[in-house]
Amino acid sequence: MxxxxxxxxxxxxxxxxxxxxxxxxxxxxxVDRSKSDPEYFIYSCLKVEEVEKLxxxxxxxxxxxxxxxxxxxKVMLHAYEWxxxxxxxxxxxxxxxxxxxxxxxxxxxxxxxxxxxxxxxAVCANTPPIHKYSALACGHYFCNDCWAMHFEVQITQGVSNxxxxxxxxxxxxxxxxxxxxxxxxxxxxxxxQQFMFKDHVKSHPQLxxxxxxxxxxxxxxxxxxxxxxxxxxxxxxxxCFSCGAPHHAPTDCSTIRRWLTKCADDSETANYISAHTKxxxxxxxxxxKNGGCNHMQCGACRFDFCWVCLGDWKAHGSEYYECSRYKExxxxxxxxxxxxxxxxxxxxxxxxxxxxxxxRSLKLEEQTLxxxxxxxxxKVMAGEGTWIDWQYLWDAxxxxxxxxxxxxxxxxFAYYMEVGPRKELFEYQQAxxxxxxxxxxxxxxxxxxxxxxDLENQMDIAxxxxxxxxxxxLELNTNVASSSSKV
Amino acid sequence: MANIAAKxxxxxxxEVMKSEEVAGGAIKLELLDNSWTELQGEIAGPPDTxxxxxxxxxxxxxxxxxxxxxxxxxxxxxxxHPNVSSVTGAICLDILKDQWAAALTLRTVLLSIQALxxxxxxxxxxxxxVAKQYKENPTLFALTARHWTHAYAGGPAAxxxxxxxxxxxxxxxVDEHQARVALSTYDWELERATEQLxxxxx
Ligand SMILES: [Zn+2]
Ligand SMILES: [Zn+2]
Ligand SMILES: [Zn+2]
Ligand SMILES: [Zn+2]
Ligand SMILES: [Zn+2]
Ligand SMILES: [Zn+2]
Numbered sequence: 001m002x003x004x005x006x007x008x009x010x011x012x013x014x015x016x017x018x019x020x021x022x023x024x025x026x027x028x029x030x031v032d033r034s035k036s037d038p039e040y041f042i043y044s045c046l047k048v049e050e051v052e053k054l055x056x057x058x059x060x061x062x063x064x065x066x067x068x069x070x071x072x073x074k075v076m077l078h079a080y081e082w083x084x085x086x087x088x089x090x091x092x093x094x095x096x097x098x099x100x101x102x103x104x105x106x107x108x109x110x111x112x113x114x115x116x117x118x119x120x121x122a123v124c125a126n127t128p129p130i131h132k133y134s135a136l137a138c139g140h141y142f143c144n145d146c147w148a149m150h151f152e153v154q155i156t157q158g159v160s161n162x163x164x165x166x167x168x169x170x171x172x173x174x175x176x177x178x179x180x181x182x183x184x185x186x187x188x189x190x191x192x193q194q195f196m197f198k199d200h201v202k203s204h205p206q207l208x209x210x211x212x213x214x215x216x217x218x219x220x221x222x223x224x225x226x227x228x229x230x231x232x233x234x235x236x237x238x239x240c241f242s243c244g245a246p247h248h249a250p251t252d253c254s255t256i257r258r259w260l261t262k263c264a265d266d267s268e269t270a271n272y273i274s275a276h277t278k279x280x281x282x283x284x285x286x287x288x289k290n291g292g293c294n295h296m297q298c299g300a301c302r303f304d305f306c307w308v309c310l311g312d313w314k315a316h317g318s319e320y321y322e323c324s325r326y327k328e329x330x331x332x333x334x335x336x337x338x339x340x341x342x343x344x345x346x347x348x349x350x351x352x353x354x355x356x357x358x359x360r361s362l363k364l365e366e367q368t369l370x371x372x373x374x375x376x377x378x379k380v381m382a383g384e385g386t387w388i389d390w391q392y393l394w395d396a397x398x399x400x401x402x403x404x405x406x407x408x409x410x411x412x413f414a415y416y417m418e419v420g421p422r423k424e425l426f427e428y429q430q431a432x433x434x435x436x437x438x439x440x441x442x443x444x445x446x447x448x449x450x451x452x453x454d455l456e457n458q459m460d461i462a463x464x465x466x467x468x469x470x471x472x473x474l475e476l477n478t479n480v481a482s483s484s485s486k487v
Numbered sequence: 488m489a490n491i492a493a494k495x496x497x498x499x500x501x502e503v504m505k506s507e508e509v510a511g512g513a514i515k516l517e518l519l520d521n522s523w524t525e526l527q528g529e530i531a532g533p534p535d536t537x538x539x540x541x542x543x544x545x546x547x548x549x550x551x552x553x554x555x556x557x558x559x560x561x562x563x564x565x566x567x568h569p570n571v572s573s574v575t576g577a578i579c580l581d582i583l584k585d586q587w588a589a590a591l592t593l594r595t596v597l598l599s600i601q602a603l604x605x606x607x608x609x610x611x612x613x614x615x616x617v618a619k620q621y622k623e624n625p626t627l628f629a630l631t632a633r634h635w636t637h638a639y640a641g642g643p644a645a646x647x648x649x650x651x652x653x654x655x656x657x658x659x660x661v662d663e664h665q666a667r668v669a670l671s672t673y674d675w676e677l678e679r680a681t682e683q684l685x686x687x688x689x
Contacts, residue, residue: 123554123589124491125498142590149491150589153555166589 038470039249043221043241045233048197051207051218055200058084066091071175074196076102078161082204099137103164103173106138121146123166134182136174140167147182155188160195161203211244212237226476227252238405249406250473251413259412263352281310294361295438308357324434325427326350326414351415358408361441362401368445369397375448393447396459400444403437403462406470413473429469436462492553496523499593506594514597524549528560528597532640533605537632538566541640545600546576547593557587558596565664567628567635567671569609569618578603579613616672624674631671638667652677656684 046054062084063073079102080087091098099105118133120126121143128143135141142150146166151174154163163179165172176196183189201207205224210217212235219230221241227249228241239246243253245260282303294307304313326347376390410430417423440462443450500523503509503516515529528545532538543566548559560583562576570579582591582599612618621628634649636642652675656666661684669680 123495125494140590146491146589149552150555153552164588168588168591168595170588 036467038467038474038476039227039229041221041223041228041230041241043219043228043230045210045230046218046220048216048218051201051220052197054220055082055197055204058082062087069175069177071177072104074200075104075161075173075175078200078203079103082200082206103171104137104175106170106172117141123150134178136165136172136178138165138167138170138172140165140170140172142166144182148184151179151183151192152185152188155183155192155195158195160192161199208241208244210235210237211239225253227256227474228476247405248409248412250470250475251409252475255416256409256412259415262348263355281305294357295442308354324354324414324431348415351411355408355411358404358411362404362408365397365401365404365441365444369394369401372397372447392452392456393444396440396444396447396455399459399463400437400440403433403440403466406466407433407437410469426469426473429465429472433462433465433469436465492549492551493523495554496526496549496593500526502592503594503597508594508598513601514594516593516597526593527563528593528600530597530601530604532636532642533601536605537629538568538604538636538640539642540644541636541642543604543640545597554589554591557583557591558593559583560596560600565635565639567617567632568604569607569612569614569621570603571617572613573617573668573671574614577613579608579611620671620674627674631675635667635671649675652680656681 058077059070059073062068062077063070065088066073068076076087076098077084087098096105100107118130118141121128121133123142123146126143126145128145132144133141134144134147150166151163154160161173163174164170165174176193179192180189183192198209201209201218206220206222208219208221209215210219210232212232215232215235215237217232217234219232219241221228221230224242226242227247229238229247229249230241231238237246240248240253240256243257245253245256248256251259280298280301280303282305283298283301295304295313296307297304305311306313372393376387376393379385379390380387407430410426410433414423414427414430417426436458440458443455443458447455500516500518503514506514508514509516513531517527517529519525519527526547526549528547530543530545532541532543542564544563546561546563550556550559561578562571565573565576567573571577578600580599580603582588582596607621609618609621617628620631630646630649633642633644634646637645649670652670653663653666655677656670657663659681661669665684666680669684670677673679673683
């Protein structure tokens with residue numbers, strides 16, 4: 001298999017996860033997967049040309065059925081969020097209303113104000129011959145040089161679909177053909193059309209640009225609320241279709257935005273945490289963390305401890321993994337403001353520390369993944385079995401990455417959760433997931449000496465914990481999600 | 488500067504000079520340099536407002552791309568108004584931003600700013616502190632605005648109580664404008680204003 005193309009989810013042999021990758025809009029066998037995977041989401045990842053084709057279909061449909069130019073169809077589609085059918089229906093009822101709403105035509109009131117002379121241009125005060133004037137549907141005539149300047153200034157500022165007439169209080173928009181015919185520079189015309197395309201994608205409720213740096217791919221999906229996982233075919237970035245942030249289940253869109261803003265604001269306070277080294281809690285020797293696993297073993301005294309809380313690891317393996325839980329001080333309400341502020345910071349740091357730590361572990365585990373690949377290659381070259389024989393190691397490392405990713409995003413969720421039985425249940429499940437992930441991480445880092453059955457068993461347990469937590473807490477119910485995640 | 492811009496400004500300047508508003512003393516326009524890029528506007532505080540009797544100076548900068556981009560205008564005279572920053576004089580007015588149209592002129596802009604003094608838009612504030620007072624305590628807002636008009640724009644109505652409080656802070660060694668800002672911000676409660684002024688230096 002080609003390892004480069006699927007660092008996150010395998011799409012090689014139709015196993016459980018290939019549906020995260022690409023698929024077509026039709027012929028989807030959806031029933032089973034939507035049940036087994038709480039993050040299941042139908043989407044496609046398209047090239048610019050494919051999206052252009054898609055948009056052109058809407059433009060053609062509208063321009064044919066209403067008998068308007070493609071340019072005017074674009075103005076209307078932009079105003080109605082690309083719902084061609086809605087425009088066609090409304091147009092049949094009241095064509096004028098649609099044209100006014102789209103700002104193709106002025107409101108009747110402003111028509112009466114239209115009294116621009118073609119003797120002197122109101123913008124430049126020049127007096128060109130009468131055939132060198134033009135106007136939009138509102139009848140506000142200005143000289144062609146001024147239109148050209150107006151469009152140049154607007155395009156340079158990144159405006160495209162919403163360029164307006166130059167008259168005071170006139171909101172009529174200039175359609176594409178009018179703009180193009182007044183802009184002499186071809187480079188400027190090209191920029192205008194690029195901006196237009198970007199704007200179309202942004203105004204289209206089914207489309208979203210992949211937020212990856214310099215990435216040209218575009219996602220298409222039909223639902224735009226709740227945490228919706230989409231993976232880019234180009235840059236492999238995994239983001240949320242609804243809000244464009246990094247994928248964040250089980251946390252919802254508005255909560256993750258709050259959390260990320262808070263982290264950015266408080267990064268100074270929390271900076272001291274980002275140390276890569278800590279002292280062994282038993283023998284105080286300095287230990288550097290170089291793998292993703294939080295189960296640490298001191299090289300000097302062999303003490304097993306937890307990187308996050310520095311507690312004895314043995315206590316973590318037990319029924320209730322306490323490390324992920326934050327214990328609120330019950331006497332807090334009686335304390336002074338100052339103490340409350342300190343407690344608030346303590347609480348934030350508790351969640352932030354774990355959030356940051358899993359992010360770092362993820363990065364380190366990515367390195368493990370890369371070195372694992374070359375280790376497997378070496379084994380295969382040395383005749384120790386084939387890729388297929390070692391495939392399970394690779395799968396384990398990738399599953400670990402996915403589990404830890406979800407675990408990282410459980411922390412903002414828990415931070416904003418109200419204290420109560422539901423939070424208790426959540427933190428219980430989170431603790432269980434955390435424990436199993438650390439077990440898995442420990443085994444993956446020592447994969448070659450771990451029994452294969454043992455490893456596969458651990459993979460199964462960790463993934464089950466992850467899906468259980470998501471099933472219970474990922475709220476994709478449209479009513480719940482829509483109130484909090486409108487973009 | 489671009490040909491169109493200079494030509495337009497020259498024409499507008501003449502238009503304003505001939506207008507009835509200049510004759511009536513409501514607005515004024517002055518040229519600051521020969522390149523037509525910087526002008527100074529002047530508007531009279533509208534009658535029946537806390538700004539009545541005051542004269543407000545405006546800095547007008549004409550961009551290269553004028554009139555396809557709006558002129559940059561701010562208050563040089565300090566003013567207490569929800570849509571004007573009490574610190575920088577920046578104005579929040581739609582026609583100076585996204586509602587600008589190339590066919591608009593300096594005369595219409597000056598008259599619009601004057602109209603803004605008669606009818607504030609507290610829901611689109613430039614100065615959050617002022618806007619809050621405007622909404623929650625309109626009477627105190629009007630008095631504060633009148634006090635500022637008197638202090639900075641030559642308005643006639645002195646408000647004794649306010650002047651006395653400013654003087655108290657002056658006696659403590661506070662800068663006059665700082666004192667006025669603190670008192671205005673804290674609804675003229677001397678104690679809170681003092682606390683804020685002296686805590687800041689901690
Ligand atoms: Zn012209
Ligand atoms: Zn018009
Ligand atoms: Zn991408
Ligand atoms: Zn989201
Ligand atoms: Zn040790
Ligand atoms: Zn721990």
